[in-house]
Amino acid sequence: MSELIVLILFVLLATYLWGAVKAKELAIRAGHAACDKRGLQFLDQTVEQRQLRFCLDERKNPGWRRTYYFEFATSGEFRYEGQLVMHGHRLQSLTLDPYPDPTIQPEQYIEH
Numbered sequence: 001m002s003e004l005i006v007l008i009l010f011v012l013l014a015t016y017l018w019g020a021v022k023a024k025e026l027a028i029r030a031g032h033a034a035c036d037k038r039g040l041q042f043l044d045q046t047v048e049q050r051q052l053r054f055c056l057d058e059r060k061n062p063g064w065r066r067t068y069y070f071e072f073a074t075s076g077e078f079r080y081e082g083q084l085v086m087h088g089h090r091l092q093s094l095t096l097d098p099y100p101d102p103t104i105q106p107e108q109y110i111e112h
Helices: 002-038
Strands: 041-056 062-073 080-087 090-096
Touching: 002 041, 002 062, 002 080, 002 090
Parallel strands: none
Antiparallel strands: 041 062, 062 080, 080 090
């Protein structure tokens, strides 16, 4: 009986770890795609998980809600932060810190 419990715990742990790795890979792709779409630089090529909760999504499906943070830049000079929320393997939300528009030159901000 104790071997069965150990086996079940091992399978649950392996399933959780596989899901965590897959969710992080998808979060990296989503962050990279969001930066590419806006003409930004996705810095460090990674995300950092800062929150983990087991909850229901808007369709009442249970799953792990992971919040990831990443850094981006407009020109490499200043770092800004973005946030991705994944529920399971689905992107739930994406937010970016306010940043200057890289298409506007600094002298365009000055009125003459």
